[in-house]
Amino acid sequence: MPIPTAGPTVLIDGAAIARRIRAEVAADVAARFPDPDRAPTLATVLVGDDPASAVYIANKRRAVREAGLRDEHRALPATASQAQVAAVLDELAADPGVSGILLQLPIPAGLDAPSLIDRIPVGKDVDGLTTASAGLLARGEAGLRPCTPSGVIALLDAEGVPLAGASAVVVGRSELVGRPMAQLLLQRDATVTVAHSRTRDLAEVTRTADVLVVAAGRPGLIGAEHVRPGATVIDVGIHRTPSGLTGDVRRAEVDGIAGRITPVPGGVGPMTIAMLLVNTVRAADRAAPGR
Ligand code: NAP
Numbered sequence: 001m002p003i004p005t006a007g008p009t010v011l012i013d014g015a016a017i018a019r020r021i022r023a024e025v026a027a028d029v030a031a032r033f034p035d036p037d038r039a040p041t042l043a044t045v046l047v048g049d050d051p052a053s054a055v056y057i058a059n060k061r062r063a064v065r066e067a068g069l070r071d072e073h074r075a076l077p078a079t080a081s082q083a084q085v086a087a088v089l090d091e092l093a094a095d096p097g098v099s100g101i102l103l104q105l106p107i108p109a110g111l112d113a114p115s116l117i118d119r120i121p122v123g124k125d126v127d128g129l130t131t132a133s134a135g136l137l138a139r140g141e142a143g144l145r146p147c148t149p150s151g152v153i154a155l156l157d158a159e160g161v162p163l164a165g166a167s168a169v170v171v172g173r174s175e176l177v178g179r180p181m182a183q184l185l186l187q188r189d190a191t192v193t194v195a196h197s198r199t200r201d202l203a204e205v206t207r208t209a210d211v212l213v214v215a216a217g218r219p220g221l222i223g224a225e226h227v228r229p230g231a232t233v234i235d236v237g238i239h240r241t242p243s244g245l246t247g248d249v250r251r252a253e254v255d256g257i258a259g260r261i262t263p264v265p266g267g268v269g270p271m272t273i274a275m276l277l278v279n280t281v282r283a284a285d286r287a288a289p290g291r
Contacts, residue, residue: 007230010260017158018151018270022067025277029068040099040284041070042126042276043092047085048078048108057104063273069280072098078108085111089119099284100126102276105176123287126279129175137183144279149181151271152213152234153188159260161211161232164189169206171195171222171248172215177236181213202226214248222249230259236268 033039042064046057057073064071074088085107092098101124107113114131122132128146136143156163168190172178182194195205197216206212206226214222215236227233237248247264254261262268 147275169209177215
């Protein structure tokens with residue numbers, strides 16, 4: 001592989017790529033589901049009144065409707081019991097008119113999230129977070145993949161970043177992002193290293209990366225010393241600050257070193273919703289093959 005050299009850093013326009021994917025989903029749905037009442041359906045479940053979760057759910061539901069998909073929503077109070085949330089998930093699981101189910105996280109303390117998530121049937125698991133979906137991914141078998149890491153792969157593909165044989169470093173090992181990210185990169189034949197809070201010399205590890213995906217949830221963790229000249233840097237982190245949203249990467253420092261970088265906002269964030277729409281259509285297609 002050629003040794004990358006420093007030059008102007010290209011911004012990866014995640015917002016534009018996500019818009020394109022959403023338009024493709026909308027065109028596909030309009031062509032295949034002329035009756036809107038029979039379009040693939042995403043059921044969202046919101047427990048409690050966390051304001052950030054309410055905004056995320058509203059954005060997802062709007063995107064669903066804009067793509068011509070059907071939007072079903074269940075809201076439960078913060079006082080809902082484990083059995084009440086489970087009953088709602090079970091009802092949606094049994095409903096043949098529901099293609100995908102999304103339980104908005106985090107759920108109120110006192111509820112057991114993993115066991116609630118695992119009530120979602122694998123075929124309707126559009127967030128890809130059930131034990132069954134994680135198992136399919138770990139085994140490299142077909143299934144629905146978590147939206148944020150699959151959005152990162154879609155960004156890398158849209159930019160034509162070669163993955164086979166590339167050195168990829170993922171910072172973070174959460175179930176939601178880091179772990180599935182590493183597995184998706186491995187599936188694409190990258191040589192993958194996963195760094196985390198116990199990694200001894202983070203900069204030494206990240207400097208080996210042709211593709212560096214940062215999902216540590218630590219504002220400004222990654223700076224000039226962490227990035228190999230020419231590397232593609234994907235910043236998954238999102239942090240609300242008084243001056244707006246920022247990521248895990250100190251972008252001003254990395255500009256001129258990285259070959260490509262995702263901005264925050266406008267990078268990975270919009271891709272997560274786009275992939276949720278893709279997963280909802282996939283779930284519907286897998287439930288009724290050959291339709
Ligand atoms: P998380 O569950 O808190 O996991 C963070 C991971 O980063 C952990 O594995 C942790 O290591 C590792 N880490 C923490 N500090 C580190 C350090 N100093 N050096 C190296 N590794 C470190 O977070 P998450 O859910 O994966 O989310 C990560 C970030 O992505 C957050 O900012 C979140 O808001 C954002 N996010 C964005 C989107 C989007 O749509 N753009 C979607 C989801 C999440 P240990 O395992 O050792 O603790």
